[in-house]
Amino acid sequence: MYHSTLESKQKIGNISKLSFRTKFPGPIRSVEDDHLRTEDPIGVDIIDESLYYFKSNIFFSSFEIKNEADRNLVYLTLYIIECLKVIANASNRNAASNDLFQLALSMSSIPGDPKFPLNNMFQKPNNVREGDEMKSYLTQLRQECGVRVLNLAWPENDVPSKWWCCFAKRKFLNITLA
Template identity: 40%
Template sequence: MPAYHSTFLAEDSQDRVIGNLSLLPIHTKYRGPAYEPSESTDGSNYDIIDEILDLFRANSFFKNFEIKGNADRLLIYGILFISDCLNKLNKFTNYKEAVRVLNNLSLDNFSLPGDIGFPLNSLYLPPKTKNEQDLLRSYLQQFRQELSDRLLKRIYKDDENVPSKYWMGFQKRRFMNKSL
């Protein structure tokens, strides 16, 4: 059975790509360069972050992933970031403590494609200029903040004192045997 790919592959336009990573629109409350997606015909607010959260558990079982476009690279980055988030939490972490931990993780200094510490340099092209590097860093920071916020809302949906065992069961899973 093949891994699930992004439904946003059709939206890969060359004007919002840095290296070979698409800067897709997201619904967010955090400041940054990401733009709001245009309203869909059915009125849904589905964006790449919702897709990453929906596909995380299914895709985390796969060791191989065929990249079909630039949106898949953002999907991979998001899945690996969720894995890091889950590894920072434990089954005794309450919601307030989890918010603090994941906010620190989101705002922490992180490697970009082309940096020495970036684990997926073979899959991602580095930014060409310093301006592209700054734009990518601010986009990924905004992306990480929104992703961790929505992840926490799903993990603590039922009880604010205990994370969902259905999410925490994926702490040890390593998508593509990689981690950020």
């Protein structure tokens, strides 16, 4: 089991508000150096880390949360599976890209909502403002993650990678986000 090595002083509920490289609008503007591992000269953000550990962590049916960033890692691992399902069922790369964008926007439940599958790990927001910030942060995180998963799982225009799509049918922690 691999845990996140990233840290942040900022939190939303009990989720770490980690910076990441993104082109999508939202509460994260840019990557801040204090969220990146110092031994990595190119900088690794939470999405990179989730993708890097995905193929190892996917086989676990339990996950011990050691820090707030681990919650981000769990959420993104589950979201990567949803992305792979979309990619595996898409007719072409452009359709997959559009479907992933729609998926990122359509998943609007946050901790505390009855439909949110990780309520036992995540703390619900303390107030409406924090809830809006969490919803915006998770949406921005999903949008950027979808783009990166697509670039890995469907690197060329012809067919998706079987080495990524084979994980579309797996469950992490016996949970699905959708």
